[in-house]
Amino acid sequence: MLKIPIGTRILQKLKFIDVRELYDERMCVHRRVKTEFKQGNIGQYVQLALGITDNRGNYSAAEHGLGPRILSSSPKSRVFKLAQQLYECKSPKQLPDVVSQTGIKFLKISVGSEMAAMLRPKTFWVTNVRTIWAHLLIKHADDVRKANEELELYRDPERTSEMDYRIWSEIHVKLDVALTRLAELGKEEADRQKVKPGTFTYLWADAIANSLYEMRDRM
Numbered sequence: 230m231l232k233i234p235i236g237t238r239i240l241q242k243l244k245f246i247d248v249r250e251l252y253d254e255r256m257c258v259h260r261r262v263k264t265e266f267k268q269g270n271i272g273q274y275v276q277l278a279l280g281i282t283d284n285r286g287n288y289s290a291a292e293h294g295l296g297p298r299i300l301s302s303s304p305k306s307r308v309f310k311l312a313q314q315l316y317e318c319k320s321p322k323q324l325p326d327v328v329s330q331t332g333i334k335f336l337k338i339s340v341g342s343e344m345a346a347m348l349r350p351k352t353f354w355v356t357n358v359r360t361i362w363a364h365l366l367i368k369h370a371d372d373v374r375k376a377n378e379e380l381e382l383y384r385d386p387e388r389t390s391e392m393d394y395r396i397w398s399e400i401h402v403k404l405d406v407a408l409t410r411l412a413e414l415g416k417e418e419a420d421r422q423k424v425k426p427g428t429f430t431y432l433w434a435d436a437i438a439n440s441l442y443e444m445r446d447r448m
Contacts, residue, residue, distance in 0.1 A: 239371040240414055243440050245424040248415070252427040252436035255347075258285045259432070262347045266312060275305040278312060278344050286347060288439065289339035289357040302334040311336070315345040321353045321405070325398035338397040346431060354408050354431040355438075356401040358383070362445070363438035364407035367414070373445070408434035 258277070265274035276282045279299060280291030290296045299308065311331045318327055328341035338356055345353035354360070362380050369375035383396065412434040416426040427433030 239366055239441065240418040240437070242444065243418070243437070245415070245419040245422045245426075248436050248440045249419070249424050249427065251439060252433055254285055255432055255436060256350075256427075256429070258283060259347050259350055262286060266316070266348060271305050271309045274312065275300070275308045278347065279308065279340070287340060287343045288359065289343045289355070295335050295340060298335045299333060299340070303336075307331070307333060308336070311341070312344055312348065315341070315353075316348050318345070321345070322402050324353065325394070325401055329394065329398075337394065338401055342401060346435065350429045350432045354405050355435050356397065356404050359442040360404060360408060360435060360438040361400060363411055363434075363441045364404060366441060367407070367411065377445075405431075408438075411437055 261283075262274065262277055265277060273282075276296075277286040279296035280287035280289075281296040281300075284291035287296070290299070311328070311333060314327050314331070315324065318324060324342055324345055325338055328336065328338060339358070342353060342356045346355045358380065361383055362376055365376040365379050366373065369379070383400070408431055412426075412430045415433060415437040419426040427436065
C-alpha cells in the first residue's frame, strides 16, 4: 500500500477555483465521451477519446501526439472495441491486462486508463505522468527534486517495453489509494479557499494532479 503523509503544504499553492474549473471542463467532456460511446458513434467517440478533437478527452494521448499514431496503425473500430471492453470491465485493476491483450500499438496504460476514466469516472482513475508525479510529490513531503528524480524511473528509455509495461501496471493497481488521498487533501484545501470540491473522487484528484503538474517548473 502506498504511504502518504497526513497533509501537504504544496496544495496551498494552487488556486482551487482554477482546479474546480478544470474539473468542470473534464466533467463536460466525460458527458460528451459517454454520449458518443452510447450512441455508437465510433468515429466521433474515438477522435474525442484519443484527445484529437479535444485534448481534454485524453491528456495522455494529446500531450505526446499519440492519437494519430494509434489510428495510423489500428482502425477506429479496434479502439472502440477496447472502449467497450473497458466499459464492461468488472474491476479497474483488470485494466492493464485488458489493454495489454488488445495489443493496440502506442496505446498503453496511460492512454487506456484515461479512456476508461472518461467513460466511467466513478470507477476508473487515470494513471499517467501527471497523476504519478502528484503522488510522488506528496510521498516525498513536497520535495519537488525527489519527485522529479523518482518520476524518471517511469520514463527510462533503456527498459524493454515488457518491463516498462509491468512497472506501469504495478503503479496503476496501487494508485487509487494515492489519488483517493489526494482528493481528500484537495477537498480540505478547497474548503479552506471556499471552493466547492468535485464529487467524482478520481476526476477531482486528476484535476488537482494536472494543476500541480502545470506548476512543476515554477516550484
